[in-house]
Amino acid sequence: MRDLAAGLRYLGKGQRWVAGHGRWWGFGLIPALITLVLYAAVLTALAFWSGDIAAWATPFADDWGSPWQGLLRGLFVALLFAGGLMLSVLTFTAVTLLIGDPFYESLSEKVEESEGFCPPSPDRPLWQEIWIALRDSVHVLLRAVGFGILLFALGFVPFLGQTVVPVIGFCVSGFFLAVELTSVAMQRRDIPVRERLRLLRGRKALAVGFGTPIVLLFLVPFVAVLLMPGAVAGATLLVRDLLPEEQPQAAGPGEGEGLQAAGPHGQGGFGPPPAQFPATQGPPRQAPPQTGPGSSTAPPSAGW
Secondary structure (H helix, E strand, O other), X not given: OHHHHHHXXXXXXXXXXXXXXXXXXXXXXXXXXXXXXXXXXXHHHHHHHHHHHHHHHOHHHOOOOOOHHHHHHHHXXXXXXXXXXXXXXXXXXHHHHHHOHHHHHHHHHHHHHHOOOOOOOXXXXXXXXXXXXXXXXXXXXXXXXXXXXXXXXXXXXXXXXXXXXXXXXXXXXXXXXXXXXXXHXXXXXXXXXXXXXXXXXXXHHHHHHHHHHHHHHHOOOOHHHHXXXXXXXXXXXXXXXXXXXXXXXXXXOOOHHHHHXXXXXXXXXXXXXXXXXXXXXXXXXXXXXXXXXXXXXXXXXXXX
16 A cells, blocks of 8 residues: 555656646646647547447347347447457557657656766667557557456456456556656666566556556546646656666766765775876875774885
């Protein structure tokens, strides 16, 4: 329950971040608006042709009498449209991230910079970044479709198909949506898609708590467009806490000095850097060893 609540909090944190940075919120709306127009056309076509698809998929019911034929094909149409909506929610994020890869990469970097540290992106051309994002999205989508087919079949089970199965379906959709949204920050850290899935499977409740409310909100017309920038910001904050050990290791040039100040005596890469002496000056003058009680100075033969 703690991780479920934490996932929901990340969604709120992301929306608050874009609310405080209005220019970046507007910047992130552009790809979502383009994707919305495309998906609205596809879902409209699905609704228009759903009756013909149901008749084509259930030829065995052609000779059935009323009301059984209508009930079967009506259920098929409802499940078909529900499956289309679920698939739309999953692929909406993936397609929006593909269209808006430069937009959301910049937004995610700005979120990390505002938190104090942004790992450097891999040195790859834009086309290669888009190809990797497309390949990873297809990998995640195939897994999601496998679950979708199973849940679609279970939807015909009496009572369970109308109660338990939809709840499980929303949770599964939320998990895979969280995988897609966190891909921006994780791809910048060069984490492969299989490792991303493993990391989020280890924190299923966190991923479900973050993604499932977005799935439900995305079902409301136009809400997906408005929430998309904040969803990317919230996913970035989630990744920062999911992988806290990555932050100091990914420090860029010049940032190590700021990290060194945290530790004493220059041990373990912390503390002020040792003094540099020109080669012409010879070795530095050795201070006389302290021999009194509590002395921590080692003799020259100790290797210092």
